[in-house]
Amino acid sequence: MSTGTLTKKNKNSQLKGLLLSCFGGFCFAAGVNFFILPLNLYNSGFMGIAQLIRTFIMEAFHLSFGQTDITGIIFFIINLPICFLAYKKVGKSFFAGSIIVIIIQSMSQTLIPVPESPLISDYLTACIVGGVISGGGTGLVLLGGHSGGGQEMLGMYITREFPKISVGMVGLLLNIFVYSICLFLFDVEIVIYSLIYGVIFAIVCDKVHMQNINMNVLVFTKQSGVDTVIMKKTGRGVTKWEGVGAYTGEKTYILSIVISKYEVEQIKQLVLSKDAKAFVIFAECGEVIGNFEKRLVW
Secondary structure, three states: OOHHHHHHHHHHHHHHHHHHHHHHHHHHHHHHHHHHHHHOOOOOHHHHHHHHHHHHHHHHOOOOOOOOOOHHHHHHHHHHHHHHHHOOOOOHHHHHHHHHHHHHHHHHHHHOOOOOOOOOOOHHHHHHHHHHHHHHHHHHHHHOOOOOOOHHHHHHHHHHHOOOOOHHHHHHHHHHHHHHHHHHHOOHHHHHHHHHHHHHHHHHHHHHHOOOOEEEEEEEEOOOOHHHHHHHHHOOOOEEEEEEOOOOOOEEEEEEEEEEHHHHHHHHHHHHHHOOOOEEEEEEEOOOOOOOOOOOOO
């Protein structure tokens, strides 16, 4: 396969991933605006923080925005410093695509009207429907190889600076913070149903974006520096051996990496950008024991 063909294939793959992520961002906003916000329920993480700030602004300044919800605008604003911090810690294509997704998601949440009366008045049913749609949407964002911002982007930055802290731990701490404030400000019923929605959201998101499917990757390349690019752009550890091709007798580098399934496309692009003739094997693996970081947990 020629370099030109490879580049075109990579661009097409990136475009499809970006479109899938943007559609996922729209689905997330639709699920939240149609089913969660009419019942005054709260998201977890940064979106929940944006909702709390919105509620404070509306009540403190006695403002009303009708069927328009400004949570998306607030979410976009509080994401700006996080994105700035994460810029040097994630790949440029991942960063650029994620910025586009964040904009689409924020615009969708702002422009999609919130019904004046709930489409589904039963709280549990609304949590299930809203959780499936919004959780599936976020799963599509991650499946497309991007991030919707918030705790995911912050978690990726923190784990690069402090390897002992996982993305999941960052998300858990933010969720405890959000729901603790909700418990202090609102009825217990609101907090309980928000948690139910959050659990359904997490389960569906997990099923869609396959974060728990681990992949073992073997890369055979004659080019030096492929391991450095992978470690720098993904933060994943790489085991490197030197071998000899049985037919050619030429020195070959053998790289071993364990990743999550959603990182496959990123690894392909990084490896082939350095060596278009690299031989790469992807194989699903079971349990991983040791210092393996699970990422982009809800």
